[in-house]
Amino acid sequence: MLKAKTQVSLFPGAKEIILTFLVCVFILSLVNIKGSKENQSRLFWDFHGENIKTTPPQTNEEKQIVRKFKWEYPKETKRETFFRIPEADLKREIKKFGVPHGQSDPFFLEKRGFKLLGKRTFMEEYTAHEQYTSIVDYQQIFQRNLENFKELTRGLLDSADLSRGNDPLHAFLSFVQYIQYKTPPLYYKGKFINSFFVPLVCLYEKYGDCDSKALLLAEFLCTVPGSEEKAVMVLVRGRGLAHALLAVKRDLLPGMTALFDIKKGYYIVLETTRPGWAPGFISRRITDAIKAGLFYLVALN
Amino acid sequence: MYETPGLELLSTIIYIILIFASVILSVMGSMIILTFLTRRQIDVKEEIAYNQNIGIALVLSSFIWTIGGMCLESVKPIMNEWYNTWASGITFKSALTFAAGILGAMLNALIIGAITVYLALKILMVLIKDIDEWEEIKQGNIAVAIVISVTVIVVGMFFESIVSYIVINIFRF
Numbered sequence: 001m002l003k004a005k006t007q008v009s010l011f012p013g014a015k016e017i018i019l020t021f022l023v024c025v026f027i028l029s030l031v032n033i034k035g036s037k038e039n040q041s042r043l044f045w046d047f048h049g050e051n052i053k054t055t056p057p058q059t060n061e062e063k064q065i066v067r068k069f070k071w072e073y074p075k076e077t078k079r080e081t082f083f084r085i086p087e088a089d090l091k092r093e094i095k096k097f098g099v100p101h102g103q104s105d106p107f108f109l110e111k112r113g114f115k116l117l118g119k120r121t122f123m124e125e126y127t128a129h130e131q132y133t134s135i136v137d138y139q140q141i142f143q144r145n146l147e148n149f150k151e152l153t154r155g156l157l158d159s160a161d162l163s164r165g166n167d168p169l170h171a172f173l174s175f176v177q178y179i180q181y182k183t184p185p186l187y188y189k190g191k192f193i194n195s196f197f198v199p200l201v202c203l204y205e206k207y208g209d210c211d212s213k214a215l216l217l218a219e220f221l222c223t224v225p226g227s228e229e230k231a232v233m234v235l236v237r238g239r240g241l242a243h244a245l246l247a248v249k250r251d252l253l254p255g256m257t258a259l260f261d262i263k264k265g266y267y268i269v270l271e272t273t274r275p276g277w278a279p280g281f282i283s284r285r286i287t288d289a290i291k292a293g294l295f296y297l298v299a300l301n
Numbered sequence: 302m303y304e305t306p307g308l309e310l311l312s313t314i315i316y317i318i319l320i321f322a323s324v325i326l327s328v329m330g331s332m333i334i335l336t337f338l339t340r341r342q343i344d345v346k347e348e349i350a351y352n353q354n355i356g357i358a359l360v361l362s363s364f365i366w367t368i369g370g371m372c373l374e375s376v377k378p379i380m381n382e383w384y385n386t387w388a389s390g391i392t393f394k395s396a397l398t399f400a401a402g403i404l405g406a407m408l409n410a411l412i413i414g415a416i417t418v419y420l421a422l423k424i425l426m427v428l429i430k431d432i433d434e435w436e437e438i439k440q441g442n443i444a445v446a447i448v449i450s451v452t453v454i455v456v457g458m459f460f461e462s463i464v465s466y467i468v469i470n471i472f473r474f
Contacts, residue, residue, distance in 0.1 A: 025335055073388075074388045170384075170388045253384070255377055256311075276381075278381045278384035278388070281384075284374075
């Protein structure tokens, strides 16, 4: 009687599938790297550029990045503020926001700091395509950063010579206005960030655009000890404008521009892009766009 | 800024003063400009009060509308500067600078208003060469008065937007 020794596999063809999968992964990684030269440099996390001062290791072995800001408040009173940004917090923030190139999975987008506004299905060359419209999830980023900003806000309060009980609104607005206005890149550290810097990165890079600076101001205002600040982001779209403002709950003084909510009251608008605008004052073009109702509100808290 | 007592009251007073100044400046400025443009051939007060000339009234109204709009455009930037000055602390020097700024801003509104009105009329007069507009208006031609008024208001609407930017720069200077 012949005894044949046969190997029985539970999953026939498993080897081929695994091999094919590995080859696919290899090809995809090659395409991703060779796709653009910029991507190669973005793959590295470099926190040791020319202008970065890192403080000596702290007791808890936590590295900090020092950033110096020059600003004026009140007029013609020059100030300097130093921020010590914990490197670990900064890395965590960069990791949590932004999606890799070409990634458009809605679940992934929502997980990485974007908010889905809608979906569009369209046909192109007999193939159905889906396109998701998303914006930065300001509320999620704002809430997540509150803890990171408690210490930084204390530093800003000290440098602005504000005592307890003083309203820091004008001083903080002035500080943010003096940060350089520059649009962040679409891709940062190899990830799509839709030209938005999360507040910690805005401080780290020492520049930002309207929405980056507005959210940074919101973080500062809402982390003042004992603060009960209510803030909303005002996204102005239309008439050739794409702008973002911050609005905070305050009493309306003569001449100011404000948004009125029947339940919450007046929210005065804050222009963060350049120095000189007092709280409640914005340019005529933006006022006209707001009056025409061309804005979208995002409640932060 | 907000915790300072008296800010709201003082700001309201300044705001009201500015509005009144705008009204006075636009009415007086319009009358002076109209008298100057007609080369003193038309006595504005007499034409409106005694002759009840609707044409002159229409043209004067359009001048008031245009210059008034320009003055009101200057109010917001002035208030913006007021809050910035308040935050810095009011000193004699800062109060003086602020007052000079207000004067400059209002004069700027008046000058731009006058230029706008003059430009609008010049355009119209170049386009319609055969008619002596002022003579027609004096004789009670309302049609000509309506055309002049509308031209002045429309040209003024375009120029209004630049006034606030100039005022902001006056205070920065």
